Amino acid sequence: MNLPPLVQSFVLHFGEMGSRWGINRTVGQIYALLFVSPAPVCAEEIAESLGISRSNVSMSLRELQAWNLVILKHKPDDRRDFFTTPDDVWQILRTLAEERKKREVDPTLSVLREILMQRPASDAERHAQQRMSEMHTLIEQLTHWYEDVKQLETERLATLLSLGAKVTKLLEAKDRVVSLGRSRRPNPANKS
Amino acid sequence: MNLPPLVQSFVLHFGEMGSRWGINRTVGQIYALLFVSPAPVCAEEIAESLGISRSNVSMSLRELQAWNLVILKHKPDDRRDFFTTPDDVWQILRTLAEERKKREVDPTLSVLREILMQRPASDAERHAQQRMSEMHTLIEQLTHWYEDVKQLETERLATLLSLGAKVTKLLEAKDRVVSLGRSRRPNPANKS
DNA sequence: TAGTGATTTCAGAAATTTCTGAAATCACAG
DNA sequence: CTGTGATTTCAGAAATTTCTGAAATCACTA
DSSP, rough: OOOOHHHHHHHHHHHHHHSSSSHHHHHHHHHHHHOHHHHHHEHHHHOOOHTOHHHHHHHHHHHHTTTTTEEEOOOTTTSSEEEEEEEESSHHHHHHHHHHIIIHHHHHHHHHHHHHHHHHOOOHHHHHHHHHHHHHHHHHHHHHHHHHTTTTTTTHHHHHHHHHHHHHHHHHHHHHHHHHHHHHHTTOOOOO | OOOOOHHHHHHHHHHHHHHHHHSSSHHHHHHHHHOOOOOOHHHHHHHHTTOOOHHHHHHHHHHHTTOOOOOOOOOEEEEOOOOEESSEEEEEEEEHHHIIIIIIIIHHHHHHHHHHHOOOOOOHHHHHHHHHHHHHHHHHHHHHHHHHHHHHHHHHHHHHHHHHGGGHHHHHHHEEEEEEHHSOOOEEEEEO
């Protein structure tokens, strides 16, 4: 591997991190490299920079493409493919969230739904279904929220993010207004 | 493996899923088993139910304990350890979030910070730092938000969740009130 | 202190994943 | 069509991870 030291640290870290996610070392490293490169990079150069085989690069890029995490570019009069990542980090975040949901959450939801359709044949199964149903409900709540907020423009999303828990203050304010409208008096005990 | 069919599907699914996360098959299966079991289970029984070696169970339970995902119980006059998961799925979610942050996000943040401290020695490094700084900013925003909302009581969190993007409606309402206060007229273009 | 059963450790076996080089395929130019 | 270079495929090699059984440790009792 022959990279500026500062880039190398980043690339190596992403390699290690890669394995903590489902992704593997090489895929992580390639992604990191593309992310910090000032211009699109061709496969040959990736192989050289990271000191890995050309075929490994090919397969890893395929993986990254399956994740929608890289963009293909072309130069005039050059048949080779060049690769980059999207410029906008928010866009990257959205893609990542979407793909992880698709791979990690959706299959679980569908298994849960399927199991919950079945008739329990014993007390043990009845209890198991009860637990799975709790899990199912929670995951559904989370994905609904996600489907909802992912529609927001980035600017709005950022605002929401920076508010953090302070939005609950707004909710309390709203509650006061609402209960004021109903009872002509603020009711601080109202939490719904 | 000798389990009620409905439980078995669940356990097998979590096993497969486990590998898509950083966690391994056995760990996933054990967790699933504990999650749906009506009472705490001892190591021997886990090994038997899943058809794996006693020592594998021991190591996997250790892993789950490192994740704070299991609870140890004891029966009177029985030296064996029995294991369960917390009852409250929200609590499980919180633990999961916390542990994943600790393992996946925090190390990245600290690597980024470290690299950003260094002096770039070339244009390539300057550009790389610029990109890493974008990433760093985004991750910090996300973790601040997380640190903030994780403090909320579950009930409040659930409310927030079910509101989803509708909270932006509240923000707009607030904006109107605020700008009304300032200019004596609502200003619909105000987005901040 | 010796004995008993539960649990953990750990070296190596087994399984799985990742990576490579050689060959195949593909896309285009002449 | 033929040649050229880029890219992909894929069988097996290499590396890594997971799992096991045997031995060690531990906690407690008699």
